[in-house]
Amino acid sequence: MKDTFNSLLENAGALLREKAAGAGQAALDTTLQAIEKWLEEFPKLEAYGLRLSNFAFVVGISPALEVELRGEHASFTPERLAAILAENKSTSLVGMVFNAVRTTYRLHAKIAKAPDESLTVRLRLSITPEISVFVGRPRVL
DSSP states (O other), X not given: OHHHHHHHHHXXXXXXXXXXXXXXXXXXXXXXXXXXXXXXXXXXXXXXXXXXXXXXXXXXXXXEEEEEEEEOGGGOOHHHHHHHHHHSOTXXXXXXHHHHXXXXXXXXXXXXXXXXXXXXXXXXXXXXXXXXXXXXXXXXX
């Protein structure tokens, strides 16, 4: 009886490990598909004046693509940002990036007169994207 019970526990454990591995692979596949979709929008970001300065793929429980883009402040006047946002859906990567840029400039203008250095945009693309916008070079990585 004890052997039968142990055998059942071992089989259940093996089944659970197999299911977990399958679910993990499915999550990885979904994340990679999302990243591939985000990559399609990079030519638009570059066409608007943000150039790629760093690129990394992070492998882990939740894989991600980490990208840094740089641009010149003069390229992103309030009028130009409004035009870019009018051309792009707010749910697209381009729309989300330039909405974050516009908001950053608006908030920055409340505490400083003119932006220094370049504009830096950092993206962490996975199932849920993260966008960080820096007026000037970020000092912390």
